[in-house]
Amino acid sequence: MATHRCLLVEDSPTMRQLITFALKRIPNLDIVEASDGVDALKKLPGQKIDIMLTDINMPIMDGLKLISLMKNNPNYKDIPVVVITTEGGKEDRERGISLGAKAYITKPVQTTNLLKVVKEILPDL
């Protein structure tokens, strides 16, 4: 089975470790970590990213700005994006989806829900 690559963009080391821990249950999924939007943009070139998980509230560059930049770049616009947010409100979800995110997950992150969303977006995992 081909290996897929996930770009995880999250400023909290605790959350990065937690999500990485959970995603490691999925076989053939490599995880690339980035601490904010700028770090993510540095890590995108030169590797094939199959899915991106991003927090919204991050320093330097937030998740929505990152999504917006990616969707305007022909090299990255097709990468499916999942937004991880503390915001349970409808507006923020809709904002993320309108910018091109495929799905959202609210904090506190439930591992079962996270794995379900990732497998729905990459069904051959």
Next chain:
Amino acid sequence: MSEQEDRGNKSILKKGQEFLNLHQKVESFTQELLKENERLRFKAASLEQEKKSLQQSAATPPPDELVGKVQALEQEKEALLKRYQQVEEENVDFAKRYLEIEEENNNLANLYVASFQLHSTLDFKEVVQIVMEIVINLVGAEKFSLMLLDENKGDLYAVSSEGVPREKIPHIKLGEGVVGKVAQEGSGPYIAEGKDRSKITLTEPLVVIPMKIKDQVIGAIVVYATLEQKEGFSPLDFELFNLLAGHAATALFASKLYSESERKLSTIQGFLELLKQ
């Protein structure tokens, strides 16, 4: 004999011959019919005989051997159905147990990550930041503060907060109000179950987690509100509260001691440098 008589005789002969031919044909046809009749009678008789013998065999009860076999097969069928039902029930139990184990596994992973992060650094500010992250991301608190005990003054003061400006959080004397009492007694966590959320204040919070090393309370985590999507506290949340009560306390205490000792070391080193000069 005249010609006319002759012709008449000939036609009579001809007609006689035709009649004879016809008669012979009828006779032959009749013979065939008689033969066919006989054949059909014989066939009917044999079919009648067969019918009688079939009726007889249907009326005769099956031998005991066959009855026994049928009974045994029916018993076997009953046993198989019962076993199938048992296996179905076991499958449902296994599926249920699998979900329970998966949830337990997820919870353990959360606790492991929280513990790992808390003890991953000796920098006080970083430890504070990690505690804050755990409370936001794992517990799902929206408004809360991390308070430490000032042993000299005997009151709790906020070192960090989320969702509430730190300067608005009052100092709380040990024994005063909900927070002070919980911190003084060291019992907890305190959870205002079923309380009207509109009645939650900075001194009457939703949750108070006393942080203590053995029996010595060093501070408290005070939660005023949870995230909108958070529906009550789960067993994992209670486990996290217990973890924070113990591990956050030691991490904060150790990092604070380390920071102070580093400062003292720097001071002494600076002093020694001065003396050398």
